[in-house]
Ligand code: FES
C-alpha cells in the first residue's frame with residue numbers, strides 16, 4: 634500500500650513498491666493527463682511536480698515518494714497560481730498533436746517557480762522535454778508570457 638498526496642488529496646494505492654509513480658497516477662488514480670513516452674527519463678511526457686520541482690514520474694518508484702510530499706499533476710495545476718501557464722498555452726495555441734504538452738506545461742511551471750524571469754537560454758536548457766511536433770518556439774513564447782504575467786501578479790500582491 635502506497636500513500637500519496639496528489640493534487641491536495643491524500644490517497645492510497647494498492648501497488649507493488651517498485652511500481653513507477655506514473656503508473657500509479659494513470660492506472661490506479663485515473664489521472665491520465667500525465668503521459669507515457671519513453672519510460673527512461675528522456676522525453677519528459679511523464680513530468681509532474683513533487684514539492685514544486687519537476688519530476689519524471691516514469692522512473693520514480695511510488696514507494697520512494699514520501700507520504701508528505703505534494704505531488705501535482707496537470708489535472709491539479711489549474712488550482713495553483715500556475716493556471717496562468719495553461720492559459721498562456723491556450724492563448725498562444727502551443728499544442729499541435731498535444732501528446733507532450735502536459736509534460737511541457739509542468740516543466741514550464743517548475744522552471745518559472747525557480748526562475749521567475751527566464752531568458753530564452755534558461756528555457757531551452759531548463760525545459761528538456763521532447764516534442765515530436767516541434768512546438769519548441771511556441772513553448773518558449775508561452776513560457777515567457779506566463780512568467781511575465783506571474784511576475785505582474787506578484788507585483789500586485
Ligand atoms: S516517459 Fe518519462 S521521461 Fe519519457
Ligand code: FES
Pocket residue numbers: 728729730731732733734763764765766767768
Ligand atoms: S505537440 Fe505533438 S509531440 Fe508535442
